[in-house]
Amino acid sequence: MARLSKKQKEARAKVDPNKIYTLQEASALVKEITTTKFDASVDLAIRLGVDPKKANQMVRGVVTLPHGTGKDVRVLALVTPDKEADAKEAGADHVGLDEYLQKIKDGWTDVDVIVTMPSVMGKLGPLGRVLGPRGLMPNPKTGTVTMDIKKAVSDVKGGKIDFKVDKTGIVHASIGKASFTAEKIAENADELLKTILKLKPSTSKGTYVKSVFMSSTMSPGISIDTKLA
Numbered sequence: 001m002a003r004l005s006k007k008q009k010e011a012r013a014k015v016d017p018n019k020i021y022t023l024q025e026a027s028a029l030v031k032e033i034t035t036t037k038f039d040a041s042v043d044l045a046i047r048l049g050v051d052p053k054k055a056n057q058m059v060r061g062v063v064t065l066p067h068g069t070g071k072d073v074r075v076l077a078l079v080t081p082d083k084e085a086d087a088k089e090a091g092a093d094h095v096g097l098d099e100y101l102q103k104i105k106d107g108w109t110d111v112d113v114i115v116t117m118p119s120v121m122g123k124l125g126p127l128g129r130v131l132g133p134r135g136l137m138p139n140p141k142t143g144t145v146t147m148d149i150k151k152a153v154s155d156v157k158g159g160k161i162d163f164k165v166d167k168t169g170i171v172h173a174s175i176g177k178a179s180f181t182a183e184k185i186a187e188n189a190d191e192l193l194k195t196i197l198k199l200k201p202s203t204s205k206g207t208y209v210k211s212v213f214m215s216s217t218m219s220p221g222i223s224i225d226t227k228l229a
Contacts, residue, residue, distance in 0.1 A: 007035035012220050019223070026214045026222040027185040033219045034178040039070070040217035042178055042185055046171045046196060047210040056203045059171065060164035062142050063195040067184040068159030070177030071112075075156055076100060078116040078124070078138075083149045087115070090153035101127070109134050115144045115152045163192070169210075171196060178216050189214065189224075 011033035021029065034040045050057040076094040077087035078101070087095045094100060094111065097120065104127050114131070116124065116138045124131070124138065131137040138144040142162040146152050163173045175188040193212070200208050213221035 005035075008218070011035055015220050015222055017223075020225045021222055023186050023189055023224055024182065026224050027189065028182040029222055030185065030214050030216050030219065031178055031182060033222075034216040035219070036178075036217055038217075040178040040219070041071075041174045042176045042180070042214065042216050043172060043174050044189055044192060045213045045215070045221070046173075046193070047212075048165055048169050048171065048196070048204075049207045049210050050165060050169055050201060050204050052165050052167050052169055054203070057201045058165065059196065059199050059201065060141065060162070061195055061199050062160060062162045063192050064155060065159040065161065065175060065188040066191055067176060067180060067188050069161060069174055070180060071174070073113055073156055074111045075153055076111040076114045077149060077153060078114060078120050079149055080117065080119070083117065086150040087153055090150045091157045092153045097123075104130055109136060111136065113144065113156045114138050115146075115149060115156065117147060117149065118145055121145060163196075 014029065014033050030042055048059060050059055052058055074094075075092045077083070077092040078097055079087055079095065080097060084095050092115070101123055107130070109130065114136050118140075121138070128137060139162075140146070143152055143155060143160070161173060163171050165171050173192055175192055176185050180188075197209070209226045212224040212226055214224055215221040
C-alpha cells in the first residue's frame, strides 16, 4: 500500500469519518483538502438502491450543470457537409465524416464526446467495439444523436454531462473543479442529485439514495447527508 504524503495525512485529518456533512459543508471542505498542484476535478459518487442488471431499474440521464464542469470538452461532430458549418460555429473541435470514421476504425478516440445525426448512426454501428467501451457511442437519449447539431454541440460545451449507474449501483460524475467557489460546487452537485431523484425507477423499492460521497482528485471522500438528495 502506498504511503500517504504529509499533505494527504493532513487532508484526511480534516475529514471526520463519522460525520455526515451538508452539501454546503462538503463543498467548502473538498476545496480545503485538495492538495494537488493542478486544478483537481470534484466528483460525486452516488450509491443507489437499484439493480442495474434489470433493464427497468437502469438509471441513466443527462444534466446541464449550471456552472459547467470546468473541463475543456473535446467534441467530434460526425455530420454531413450541410451540417458542418453549424458544428463549427457551435465550437466542435473536430468536424467531418468519412475521414473521422476511418480514423476511429484505425483506433483514434482522442475526444470526449461524439455528436452525430440519425442518418449517420448506421455507419457508426460497426465501430461499437471501439466506441462502446470508452463511452463514446452517441445516443438519442443523451441528445448526442440529433438533427439540431448546433444545439447539441453547444450544450456539451456548456456543461451538459450524461451519466448512468454502473454495474455496482453507483453513479460517478465529475461536477466541477477545485478552483470553483464552494457555492458553485454545491449548486452543480445539487443539480445532479435533483436530476437523479427525478429518474427514480418505479420498480425501485426501499431506499433509493443509499449514500453520497464527494471527493476531488486524490482526496479522501466526504459523506453527504442523503436527505439532501
